[in-house]
Amino acid sequence: DAGVIQSPRHEVTEMGQEVTLRCKPISGHDYLFWYRQTMMRGLELLIYFNNNVPIDDSGMPEDRFSAKMPNASFSTLKIQPSEPRDSAVYFCASTPTGGGEKLFFGSGTQLSVL
Amino acid sequence: AQKITQTQPGMFVQEKEAVTLDCTYDTSDQSYGLFWYKQPSSGEMIFLIYQGSYDEQNATEGRYSLNFQKARKSANLVISASQLGDSAMYFCAMREGATDKLIFGTGTRLQVFP
Numbered sequence: 001d002a003g004v005i006q007s008p009r010h011e012v013t014e015m016g017q018e019v020t021l022r023c024k025p026i027s028g029h030d031y032l033f034w035y036r037q038t039m040m041r042g043l044e045l046l047i048y049f050n051n052n053v054p055i056d057d058s059g060m061p062e063d064r065f066s067a068k069m070p071n072a073s074f075s076t077l078k079i080q081p082s083e084p085r086d087s088a089v090y091f092c093a094s095t096p097t098g099g100g101e102k103l104f105f106g107s108g109t110q111l112s113v114l
Numbered sequence: 115a116q117k118i119t120q121t122q123p124g125m126f127v128q129e130k131e132a133v134t135l136d137c138t139y140d141t142s143d144q145s146y147g148l149f150w151y152k153q154p155s156s157g158e159m160i161f162l163i164y165q166g167s168y169d170e171q172n173a174t175e176g177r178y179s180l181n182f183q184k185a186r187k188s189a190n191l192v193i194s195a196s197q198l199g200d201s202a203m204y205f206c207a208m209r210e211g212a213t214d215k216l217i218f219g220t221g222t223r224l225q226v227f228p
Binding site for chain 2: 031033035042043045050055089093102103105
């Protein structure tokens with residue numbers, strides 16, 4: 001079984017550019033989460049989906065961030081325009097159900113905005 | 115309000131000794147789950163152990179055990195017989211039954227020395 005697949009692994013871009021991060025959850029998993037990890041703020045939940053529907057986006061920092069899940073096997077997190085303070089590791093995670101099921105994490109995307 | 119608190123930014127332990135990593139949580143839900151994840155320097159998030167709020171027995175997974183004290187709202191991770199490979203960041207997390215969000219603490223960096 002392939003795990004959660006994120007792409008790209010590393011992204012370096014210039015301030016003002018659009019950035020799109022991609023995630024393929026584990027097949028059959030109904031929940032998909034996007035997290036951001038920084039030294040200052042730790043692991044922050046940005047948004048999560050259940051059955052492709054966004055349930056809670058209260059962690060999305062501002063309107064420059066948007067996330068979509070057009071189908072059960074694909075999600076994107078877009079930043080437009082990007083800023084240096086968006087530099088972080090972005091993790092995608094999926095889980096089959098709610099409750100006590102653990103989250104399976106992707107390898108993360110290291111984003112650097114210059 | 116901080117939902118997950120890890121008060122130890124860093125811990126040291128000698129190889130083969132046991133170590134306890136502290137975690138307290140705050141929730142008004144009756145149904146919730148507590149998780150511990152390990153993040154080695156390579157960056158991946160590795161699930162270690164889970165405790166459900168209704169579980170009467172403390173969870174154990176190999177050398178990991180979770181000391182669950184519900185009245186005190188604490189869920190400490192105990193690692194027995196520490197190994198050099200246990201050196202990593204350790205995150206406590208909680209998933210509330212009402213929201214299905216998984217919220218992380220700030221982490222504890224554990225260093226195991228020979």
